[in-house]
Amino acid sequence: MTDLQTLLDEREITQTLSRMTRILDKRDWDSLDTVFAEDLTFDYGRGERAGIKEMRAEVSGFLTNCGPTMHLIGSGLIDVDGDTASSEVYVLARHQGAEGRSHLYFDAAGPWIDRWQRRANGWRIVRRDISVNVMQGDPAALGSDTLPQALSE
Numbered sequence: 430m431t432d433l434q435t436l437l438d439e440r441e442i443t444q445t446l447s448r449m450t451r452i453l454d455k456r457d458w459d460s461l462d463t464v465f466a467e468d469l470t471f472d473y474g475r476g477e478r479a480g481i482k483e484m485r486a487e488v489s490g491f492l493t494n495c496g497p498t499m500h501l502i503g504s505g506l507i508d509v510d511g512d513t514a515s516s517e518v519y520v521l522a523r524h525q526g527a528e529g530r531s532h533l534y535f536d537a538a539g540p541w542i543d544r545w546q547r548r549a550n551g552w553r554i555v556r557r558d559i560s561v562n563v564m565q566g567d568p569a570a571l572g573s574d575t576l577p578q579a580l581s582e
Contacts, residue, residue, distance in 0.1 A: 438509045450500040466553040494572025496527035512547040526570035533570035538563040
């Protein structure tokens with residue numbers, strides 16, 4: 430039987446994942462520390478990287494030259510074990526081109542797989558792995574004539 434604290438922890442993690450989608454769509458890079466631990470590690474398909482500064486460079490690198498985006502999450506599974514947790518959510522990311530590319534779109538879909546720790550400032554992701562299982566549209570919507578390496582592997 431699930432206890433009240435586990436339900437509250439699951440809710441906080443769900444809210445934090447939802448906050449992440451808004452951070453991406455609003456390009457609110459200064460709020461990444463409300464989702465990720467400073468000492469996180471991650472792999473967005475370009476190999477192992479570490480630290481919140483590297484995370485900022487990674488996500489802003491994909492979205493800086495892009496127009497509006499919408500990151501949608503669903504089918505979430507969360508497993509809380511005391512002060513650690515794991516989660517997997519499916520993500521559909523819609524990217525529209527900016528300015529003269531506004532007629533273009535590019536969709537990428539796949540799971541965000543995260544490991545969490547309860548920290549003094551709340552639940553934070555300490556490990557993230559992303560894979561892209563489905564792609565559709567024109568990658569030029571991202572502001573590049575070629576598909577980013579992380580999405581092409």
